[in-house]
Amino acid sequence: MTVKQITQNKKQFLDLLLLGDEQENMIDHYLEQGDMFALYDEDLKAVCVVVHVDNDICELKNIAVYQQFHRQGYGKKLISHISKFYENKYKTMLVGTGETPSALSFYRQCGFELSHRIKNFFTDNYNHLMFEEGVQLVDMIYLKKDLK
Numbered sequence: 518m519t520v521k522q523i524t525q526n527k528k529q530f531l532d533l534l535l536l537g538d539e540q541e542n543m544i545d546h547y548l549e550q551g552d553m554f555a556l557y558d559e560d561l562k563a564v565c566v567v568v569h570v571d572n573d574i575c576e577l578k579n580i581a582v583y584q585q586f587h588r589q590g591y592g593k594k595l596i597s598h599i600s601k602f603y604e605n606k607y608k609t610m611l612v613g614t615g616e617t618p619s620a621l622s623f624y625r626q627c628g629f630e631l632s633h634r635i636k637n638f639f640t641d642n643y644n645h646l647m648f649e650e651g652v653q654l655v656d657m658i659y660l661k662k663d664l665k
Contacts, residue, residue, distance in 0.1 A: 518591075520598045523553040523564075530555065530564050537565075537581030540643050547578045554602075556595045563591045567599055570611065575603055577612040596627045604664045611661050615639065615647070615654035629660035 523530070527548050531541065538544050551566040565580040577599070582591045603610060612629060614620045638657035639647050647654040 518556060518558045518594060520554050520556050520595065523555050527553050527566075530561075533561070533564050533581045533583065534566070534579055535581075536584070537579040539647065540645075543642065544579065551578055554595060554599060556591055556598070558591065562586045562589075563595050565595050565599060567603065567610075573608040575607045575610050577610060580612075592623065593627055600628070600662065600664060608663065608665050609661050610664055611659055613638075613657045613659045615649050615652070616656060616658050617649045617652050617654075619650060621658065621660075624660045627662070629662045632659040632661040634658055 530553070531544070534544050534548070535541065547566060547568050551568040553564060553566050555561060556563040561583075563580070563582040563586070566578045567575050568578050570576050577596070580592060580595060582595075600610065610629075611632065612624055613635070614624065635657040637655060639654040
């Protein structure tokens with residue numbers, strides 16, 4: 518497995534990014550300013566985008582693994598890589614997600630713990646109702662991970 522930082526033509530990964538954030542204009546808000554990483558295992562398996570929040574905090578804005586490669590460790594490997602990459606740059610990494618059991622469990626397994634919630638984030642910021650695992654996404658659930 519290899520993880521490469523992507524600095525140009527980030528939109529070429531849009532099909533994968535849309536798996537992690539299903540509205541393109543929301544991706545456009547962070548894609549160019551963020552650091553993008555792609556995980557390859559023979560071919561592309563996963564991508565993520567991390568943005569600077571302040572001197573102590575970065576945020577994982579998008580992480581996506583192609584559906585056929587779910588539950589094979591690629592997402593965890595990518596989070597492990599970026600955690601090491603940022604450990605001397607930031608104290609904390611945030612990630613926001615919907616209130617679905619599998620997503621919350623995944624992030625907890627990667628060392629994140631609950632931080633805070635933004636009420637009505639999905640209903641206020643997306644132009645359509647969003648559902649995951651039969652659950653309507655309403656609030657954004659933030660988790661945090663200590664990097665130091």
